[in-house]
Amino acid sequence: MFKAKKSLILLFTFVIIGLTLPSLVQAQAYWTSMPPYNVLWPLWSPALSPGGTPLVTSLTKNTILPVQPGLVWNPTPPAGLSIPWPIYNAPSTLGGGLLYFDLYYGLNPWPPSYMLNSATGAPAPLTPPVGYTFLLPTSLKNYGYLIPLANSVFSYQYGVPLTSLLTASSIWGLPPL
Amino acid sequence: MGKKRTCYLIILFMAALLLGGFQVTQAQTNWTAMPPYNLLWPLWSAVQSPANASGTPTPIITSLTRNTVLPVQPCLAWDPYWYTPGVGLPWSMGESPPWLFYNTPTGLVFFDTVYGINSWPPAKYVNPTTGAPNPISLLPGYSLLATTPATLPINKAEYLFSLGNLSYLLAYGNALGVSPSSLLTAAQVFGLPAV
Numbered sequence: 001m002f003k004a005k006k007s008l009i010l011l012f013t014f015v016i017i018g019l020t021l022p023s024l025v026q027a028q029a030y031w032t033s034m035p036p037y038n039v040l041w042p043l044w045s046p047a048l049s050p051g052g053t054p055l056v057t058s059l060t061k062n063t064i065l066p067v068q069p070g071l072v073w074n075p076t077p078p079a080g081l082s083i084p085w086p087i088y089n090a091p092s093t094l095g096g097g098l099l100y101f102d103l104y105y106g107l108n109p110w111p112p113s114y115m116l117n118s119a120t121g122a123p124a125p126l127t128p129p130v131g132y133t134f135l136l137p138t139s140l141k142n143y144g145y146l147i148p149l150a151n152s153v154f155s156y157q158y159g160v161p162l163t164s165l166l167t168a169s170s171i172w173g174l175p176p177l
Numbered sequence: 178m179g180k181k182r183t184c185y186l187i188i189l190f191m192a193a194l195l196l197g198g199f200q201v202t203q204a205q206t207n208w209t210a211m212p213p214y215n216l217l218w219p220l221w222s223a224v225q226s227p228a229n230a231s232g233t234p235t236p237i238i239t240s241l242t243r244n245t246v247l248p249v250q251p252c253l254a255w256d257p258y259w260y261t262p263g264v265g266l267p268w269s270m271g272e273s274p275p276w277l278f279y280n281t282p283t284g285l286v287f288f289d290t291v292y293g294i295n296s297w298p299p300a301k302y303v304n305p306t307t308g309a310p311n312p313i314s315l316l317p318g319y320s321l322l323a324t325t326p327a328t329l330p331i332n333k334a335e336y337l338f339s340l341g342n343l344s345y346l347l348a349y350g351n352a353l354g355v356s357p358s359s360l361l362t363a364a365q366v367f368g369l370p371a372v
Contacts, residue, residue: 145336145337148344149336155347163348167292
């Protein structure tokens with residue numbers, strides 16, 4: 001009788017853990033890998049992943065972003081020293097195409113050459129680290145200046161109005177002023 | 178005789194303490210509250226608070242409203258509590274980067290690293306029903322908070338002026354014919370020696 005009661009309690013505990021664990025894991029999924037290069041797209045950004053669904057399904061040189069800048073991350077060093085990249089649409093009058101801003105390399109056409117097979121030109125996707133979806137969101141405290149800097153450079157180089165670009169507050173989902 | 182000497186010594190000691198105390202207090206008064214929103218104005222910046230005839234730092238403006246016209250720009254001001262409430266906000270009290278203010282024909286605008294360039298003041302400082310100023314309640318000791326140059330390792334505000342000035346020029350200044358060289362640099366506001 002006592003043994004049966006103990007077994008029931010154990011079973012109940014396992015059921016509770018089984019039910020709560022997936023939701024805990026779900027809550028910690030901050031990034032998804034974006035084909036064809038497997039750069040990480042922020043699920044934590046309400047502007048770039050509304051309702052947890054990324055705004056784009058792939059990120060090629062011809063992808064058109066519904067809002068800009070997007071933000072992607074290559075977590076495998078040494079590329080970009082793990083600093084995320086704001087990405088932009090070049091105006092169609094200037095040839096179009098996707099651009100990415102790197103703190104060290106400036107604004108350049110997407111993708112970086114190391115993500116392409118040098119012989120065939122086909123995508124050479126990254127291999128994200130195990131557990132990449134659980135990597136912490138980009139720290140606004142450390143990279144607060146990245147978005148205004150990238151936006152200013154893009155606006156200056158391509159003549160896109162600065163006020164049309166997302167601010168860090170929109171990307172990080174902060175309350176309005 | 179010995180008692181008298183002790184008294185003199187005590188008086189002398191107290192006078193020294195008093196004078197020293199005044200000097201310490203004077204040296205630590207880094208900020209003053211600027212009406213009507215009680216934003217902190219830097220007394221430590223000679224360009225924004227030049228010394229008056231008696232040597233006291235005096236702000237170049239007396240209030241910071243939408244219609245204030247800044248004699249020089251950008252001007253730096255600070256809400257030390259801006260990012261404190263809420264979840265996931267990046268800075269703790271007293272760590273947030275300051276704001277830079279600029280003139281436009283339609284009123285003051287301010288640059289925030291996270292929110293970009295916006296019209297002054299933010300909704301948070303205005304009573305939604307009456308439209309009257311909703312000033313910050315400053316805690317005692319606010320005037321002694323560390324200067325912006327002293328907090329650079331925390332808030333990385335060394336990038337603030339280059340970015341604020343560039344954003345202002347792109348959003349307003351270029352169209353208004355503002356010369357980039359007319360805008361103050363961090364060095365000028367911080368009072369660094371010329372290069």
